[in-house]
Amino acid sequence: MRVNLRIPGPIPVPDDILAEMAHPMINHRGPEFKEMLFRVTDGLKQVFETKGDVFIMTTSGTGAMEASVVNTLSPGDRVLCVTVGAFGDRYGEIAAAYGAEVVRLEFPWGTAADPEKVREALRKDAKVKAVLVTHNETSTGVGNDLEAIAKAVHGASDALVLVDGVSSVASIPVRTDAWGLDVVATASQKGWMLPPGLAFVSLSQRAWKAHAVAKMPRYYFDASAYKKYFEIGQPPYTPGVSLYFALDLALKQLLAEGLPPVYARHKRIAQMTRDGLKDMGLSVFPDERAASETVTAVTVPEGVDAAKVVEALRAQHGVVIAGGQEKLKGKIFRIGHMGRVSSDEIRQTLTALAATLPKAVAARA
Template sequence: MEDKHMLMIPGPTPVPEKVLLAMAKRPIGHRSGDFSKIIAEINDNLKWLHQTKNEVLTLNVSGTGAMEAGMINFLSPGDRVLVGVNGKFGDRWAQISETFGLDTVRISAEWGQPLDPGEFQTHLESDSKKEIKAVIITHSETSTGVLNDLETINKHVKAHGEALIIVDAVTSLGAYNVPVDEWGLDVVGSGSQKGYMVPPGLGFLSVSDKAWQAYETCKFPRFYMDLGKYKKANLKASTPFTPPVNLMYGLQISLQMMQREGLEGIFSRHQRLTNMTRAAVKALGLQTFAADEVASTAVTAVTSDTVNTEDIRKIMSSKYGITLAGGQDHLKGKIFRIGHLGFVSDRDMLTGIACLEATLSELGHKIPAQAGVKAAAAQLV
């Protein structure tokens, strides 16, 4: 059946009809008074979502662009940085750091395992000369479904006194409680195609006063990615360059929807969806790649000893119109990933699990009838 496709990946995520309809409107002048009012509303609601009093900057980039901007605006060539690497995206931030000539120290863990806060503590406490300028962390590691202990790592950064903490919250912002001001997070990057329920194309950065102080001495050249320009424009409810007007229409509506649900409602819904998914996966005789204690609320990575994960993805797509994510790099063909991020409801999850159960049966995987759906539904009681 046409137009019945269902995304169950960690991004792009499903987009609400209200957002799609808003994006279908004709564009208006991005320097007009009417558009300035939209920007002002968006800026206020982004502060609400980030739980911060500081400006949240909107860039015409993906999450990767936001993270790159978050590095080159507050650091200088040769600065020492600690980068947590336990998946595809931690590795990407280390690659960006190395590309820009930063003295990059990788603190690694096996993919599927969380980063050890104690390793960061050791490096930071031994830095008597205060040479470490930043710690760069992926909060929700999308490639493996692991949620790193950002709060504890950040406490060690704060004890150091000098280092900034730069956070990839691309799949945790809008799915997990990230109280930016309460924790004192300096730079937090995210992207529109995740918890924001908007198509790809917008990146967001919240920036602390401490980070803005570092901006004044940053020596990397930048122009389009110069965050000082974005801050200046933000304060005037404007943008330094031409924004994607129709994406901004959609963002305005999605943030209104998030406000109506409320932060606690958003976080509890994502936790419930996570619990449903993990309970169902285990009931179906599959294995979760990450332990329950460190499970991301955005995506669940799944392995199987008996069924080919790519066969599962193929049938889910061709027969049921549901897209699941595959593994990345050395995990390709070894895991599949179920996204439960953004505009996803209990009904969506039950539907996906029922189709997964039917797919496994077709592949000869022996399971009790309705085992997955029953396990998931039990999480709703």
């Protein structure tokens, strides 16, 4: 049975895109691959809205975040980690693992980062070399105002803006050049409508300047290797070739639909999800003004065993949702709606949840 996969990634991949992966292997150092690499890179730049570089790495989102750090920083550099959840915390952990001095600017889980507080923190501390920020915090269902945060950073300092755009790019507008984002890291299994395995990383001119003096150890993720090989139409290392075929078609579809309609679709589906949950008497977990357009977090009602509900939805309705992570374990459900999601898929999710929750409450009583 095909399940209604409503976790916040990996997302269901449309059949035609999935089928592209059955393409026979080609020489990744041959002319066909070169043509495809140039074409998909051009498409990625359109989605990132950048004239700078975008590189494709065979890794997951965390690898892309690591690439953003090791390519721009040196051990001992001070970074401001703006965190509103588990993935924001992870960004700081990556920087710390490579020897950065990490100053955390934390906001309560379920709220968005306040750009004013970011500005204040930078005004007080001229030594910050980079600000690490999650665009869309998948663990809490919160969308940060990336444009306002980037503006606050640029208004207060010369710090680089490094962005975890894993669950935002291709679903929510990300204007890399216009907003002055120095590195944006994202991964294929989210709004790109692809299986996991590829990550996309952009670098601005300022990021390249930082790269020239950055001393963190790096090898596989060294952007200069990707740049050097790109000039001859090749990736530096054997890439996930099958995923490139899928990426080629996914980008064609995204760009043919047009980015504004893609973003509008995500916004509408997110609103429909929140409205449906509220109609059932449930509460959206985050501050609704900051509710994510790619994943909705909803508070588990009092007395309900969240894990049992998640399992009953899967086993009895073929609907797969996610629970909470870390301190939100057992406290929220998360419903993913990235990529080409139909209203029917959301309706089915809500109907299954409405049928399952009363039984979960009765079982406790």
